[in-house]
Amino acid sequence: MRRAWLAELWIIGGLFAAGVLIGYFAGAMPWWVAGAGVLYAAFNLRNARRYLGWVRGGLNDPPPDASGLWAEVMHQVLQERRNARDAAREADALVEQYERSVQALPDGIVILDADLYIRWSNAAAQRLIGLQDPEDRGQHIDNLLRHPEFTDYRQRGDLDRFIQIPAPTIVDRVIRVGLVPFSSGQYLLVCRDVTERVRIDRVRRDFLSNVSHELRTPITVLGGYLEMLQDATDELPDRWKRPVDAMHGQALRMRHLVDDLLLLSRMESLEQPDTREEIDIDRLAAQVREEAVALSGAREHRIELEVEAGTRVSGSVSEFRAMFSNLVRNAVQYTAEGGLIRIEWRLDEDAARFVVTDEGEGIEPEHLSRLTERFYRVDKGRSRDAGGTGLGLAIVKHALLHYDGELEIESEPGHGSRFACRFPRAIVIDSPPAPSPLAPSAPCVEGSGAVC
């Protein structure tokens, strides 16, 4: 750098000195000095022109000869260009590496623009969805992924949940597909072959339901004969009475267990309610309360019911009954004698809730997340005494899934628990039922809003 300036100064100095020297001998010194200035300017202009030509030519020709500052400028420009080239090459290598790693992913990836037109896809996506790259770039994804469930999913915009659909081009394969938004309003479509998982799930479910089914008959036969034995009081020696009672009790429990297992596997195998009918929540809740009172028996729980008359939802009666009675039965089982149990139906802007609150012993927070697992026991000894099957909450959870609902559990050890089935508001039928001329118009006297 310094050298370049020095060389430049030498040129200026030389020219000036030459001007002065010639002017000294030949006279008219100012003219000669000015002449040296003009010469210098001309020299610079010529270099500038050559330099400009070189830059315009894309720096591809060898740089023009120059000395002094111009040489330095050209040197710097060449250096910069070399750096930029290296950086670009590095960036290209990086991009290529990314592309190759995405290409190698076992999951299918399709990059979609904001309007869901295809921009790029990897090999797995091409195989699973049957895309062709690059021919399919610029197609709307709906044009090639036409399954109605995907169209629904896309239009609904509920992107958190992936969906399972049959693979469009491969026979008997199931894929899981979902959209993931990423930078600048684009989307990634992610898909994966889940055939194996779906198959294993089905085998497991079938096994469970087959086993339960096979167990049912022997248990029924055992229970029937044990009941006969119980009834034959005069023929049965006294010392056999207790064992027979106990056996009958266990046979009954086994039957409940098998029934619950069957119910659960049935619910698991469906994705939506088996039927859609109008259900009178108030009537159903009143029935469930009756059962609870019967179950409570001598333990005399106070069971309150608060459901607005005329509340109706659309769903499957058997599923709603299963949900309600399991929650209420649990409350009865885990609440001390004479304790209070409230059954309510609450409606707000976007959700409807069936709430069961008890004054039981409550549940420690570490158990809450695992309560809906099959056969999960908070306290090993306790629930067996109470006679539950250990499947109740699992049944509730699976039935709720059919309605896009959720089970909410709050509990405080020592103070009681609150179990709520939260349903989307849409299942509630809003229009009032056709008024029956026979319906009593007088308000109910007994209880708060209970059907009497």
Added chain:
Amino acid sequence: MAAAEAERPSVTGRHISRKYDEALEDVRTSVLEMGGVVEEQISRSLAALAAFDSEIGERVVRDDYKINRLEVQIDEECTRIIALRQPAASDLRLVIAIIKTITDLERMGDEAEKIGRTAVRLAGNAPRRMRYAGVRNLGRHVQQMVHQALDAFARLDVEAAVAIAREDKMVDLEYAACMRELVTYMMEDPRRISEVLDMIWCARALERIADHAKNIGEYIVFLVKGKDIRHTSLEHKELQAQSEV
């Protein structure tokens, strides 16, 4: 983002009016959406038939209205485009091809409904999985054909469209073989004649679906090449598909 918009290649081409482009592309996408529903209906009807499952069969019968509704919607949209835009040349061919395609799709839906109805009727009988292997294979083949036809429509792929006509020949052969198989069953066990007759109707419905898929392939050639290849030999179709526009 504007640059990215511009670089998106469009299958329907570009017009001065962006709205026009969008309208054409939208109606094309609706046709394929309708195709998706038809595919699903066919696949469900075959599942119902394979297991003699009345539940799935009833669902097929119940859902046929979706296809009809889409047909009416798309038809109206096409009419609107013709009235408002007076399309010419390839746009006009696109609109005409769409109007014809949805008619065929709707008929496919009706055939699927027929199969669903048969499955419901047969639901009482025990399914004999091995017995109707011919019909099942035919169903699978037809399903693939419909999928190929719709893919070709999405990609405006003339070669694939002609390939469908070739497939249709195969399906016709398969259908004939299937018939012979079913007739043998009837002779073997006269008590099952009514059941086998029902299966014959299903095979017939599948063969019809394949014909409709072939028609869609022909519309694609018309749309892209501007040539009518209906009621011509396969060789002629292949020749036309290769020729320049």
